[in-house]
Amino acid sequence: MEFDQMLVNNADFLRPFAVTLTRDSETARDLFQETIYRALANKEKYNVGTNIKAWLYTIMRNIFINSYRRKSRQNTIFDNTPNEIILNNNKNVVQNDALAQLNMKEVKKTIFGLPEIFKKPFMLYFDGFKYHEIAHMLDEPLGTIKSRIHFARKILKKQIHRF
Structure with missing residues (x-):
C-alpha cells in the first residue's frame, strides 16, 4: 500500500488524541495539521511494516511536547537573586516590541x-x-552533535554580541 493512502486511512484516529493532548479544539486542529505535514515531509523515514498508527502518535506527541517546552521557555523569567525564584509571566520581557x-x-x-x-x-x-534525539534523527554520533551545537553557539555568540 502506498504511504499517502496509508496515511489517509489512518489519520482520523489522531483527531481525538490531539484534543486529549491540547484540551482545545482549535489547538488540536493545528496539532493534527502539523502532524500530517511532518508525516508527509518525513515519509522517507517511515519503515514499511512499521505500525503507522504508532509512528503518527509519536510524531504528534513529540510536536506537542516540543511546543509545550518552547512556550514554557518563552514564559519563564529566572530571578537571579539568592533565593533563585522562578517566576512564570505571560508578559513580554522587552517593553519595546519593535x-x-x-x-x-x-x-x-x-x-x-x-x-x-x-x-x-x-x-x-x-x-x-x-x-x-538529534543524533538519532541525523544519524550522527552523539559527540559530533554536541560538538556541532557547541560550535554553532560559539559562532552565534561572536556574531550577536552586540545584542
Whole structure:
C-alpha cells in the first residue's frame, strides 16, 4: 500500500488524541495539521511494516511536547537573586516590541546564516530536541552533535554580541 493512502486511512484516529493532548479544539486542529505535514515531509523515514498508527502518535506527541517546552521557555523569567525564584509571566520581557522584533529578526538571520553542518543540529536543539534525539534523527554520533551545537553557539555568540 502506498504511504499517502496509508496515511489517509489512518489519520482520523489522531483527531481525538490531539484534543486529549491540547484540551482545545482549535489547538488540536493545528496539532493534527502539523502532524500530517511532518508525516508527509518525513515519509522517507517511515519503515514499511512499521505500525503507522504508532509512528503518527509519536510524531504528534513529540510536536506537542516540543511546543509545550518552547512556550514554557518563552514564559519563564529566572530571578537571579539568592533565593533563585522562578517566576512564570505571560508578559513580554522587552517593553519595546519593535526593538525586540528587530533584534529577533537579526538573530534569526544570523542563525540561518550558519553553515548547514551546524545549523541543522542547532535548530533541532533550539526546537527542544535532546542531544541523543538529534543524533538519532541525523544519524550522527552523539559527540559530533554536541560538538556541532557547541560550535554553532560559539559562532552565534561572536556574531550577536552586540545584542
